Amino acid sequence: MRNMDTASTKAAGPAAKSRPKAAALISGGLDSMLAAKVVLDQGVEVHGVNFFTGFCVEGHTHAIRKKDQAKDKRNNALWVAEQLGIPLHFVDVVDEYKDIVLNPKHGYGANLNPCLDCKVFMVHKALVADVLDGGFDFVITGEVVGQRPMSQRIDTMPVIARESGADDRLLRPLTAHNLSPTLPERRGWVDRAKLHGFRGRDRKPQIALAHRYGFTEHAQPAGGCCFLTDAKYAAKLQDLWNARGQRDYEFDDIMLLKVGRHLRPAPHYKLIVGREEGENNFLAGYRGRFPHLRTVSHEGPLTLVDGELTTEDALLAARIAARYSQGRAADTVTVRLNRPGAVAEELRVAPLPPMELPTAWHVGG
């Protein structure tokens, strides 16, 4: 069991300090932004904390895909911090978070999202975050009772408070009236009357509050911050575990699951085919470590191979790579296969007709 009990010793309370200090979990979404604002407006010193788990939708995908680059590339958590005028501390938890994803005590939500364990972990980390001497007096989240089926239920919200070690130093300003008064309320650091009683999935109260604060431009929608809630992504992660015969992953694995078309023609290898220039560039960064295919007679994507290819596999892989190239209608396409440390081979193949590419090979649909 993860040790969450150091929290109580770290945060001493602001008895001798002028202003209480709170850590607000900032995801980049509207709810956490509003929650921080509600407390900030009461004179509390609020610091944003944002966790980098490796599964965040923020950043990477935007950076990789050309079509996303055309959109606003901003980091939503930073944008929120700037709107609020608070500092934002990033916490890189990629390694520690593995245990949460692989062994969630409370299980998964609809996909591979371990939301309850994840919240416990984040609240604990925020409370003891090493960004201020002595940590924070309390933690703020944008949770709302009844909003999410797993972590935001009236019966699971106390679990987060208890298991994180925060106990009554966890304040949910948007839904506080549905919960017992917390330490910051009892001590008078925040006025409970100025907190809210939002409940359920209806987003109207949040939208109205955002309006009241003049937040006309919204951050990302709620629940859109993590790939583990995405059914296709979860299917790819599960496929990776099945193929390797063990539930484990490295940082590069989870990055590659965000990119390209994933095809598994056989249990011992998978092809990752770039879908556009940005993805090809990203995949190119892995050429030194993975066998890869590139069509040479025609324009085409870069295809990485996760696994080892037999001679027969190599021909099929080349036909698949050809199928996604400009030569898909040609009789033959020349494909170059590079294996790290080996001499490149050129294969002349007939592109695989779409009908011969079973949908079951598409990992994650």
Place this chain on the structure above:
Amino acid sequence: MTELAPTLDARGLLCPLPVIRLQDAVRTLADGALLEVLATDPGTLHDIPAWCRVHGHSLLESHHENKDLRFRIAVRRQSQAQRSAKDAG
């Protein structure tokens, strides 16, 4: 001639990792120290200036250098309380 500053190489990293590495590097530096950052992710053009603004550090310059992006930052140590007081005043 510009003063020599330590360089953080964040090339090849995708956002928000360059900002996380920058944050970690700045944590070890004193007020007034200079730091250069090299990056390749175009997202840093947005994120590094935003991070500097949020923390009160000065972004002295940012420019393209061949295929890289180079940023020059001056570390400013100012407590949140001081900043809030300034905002209020």
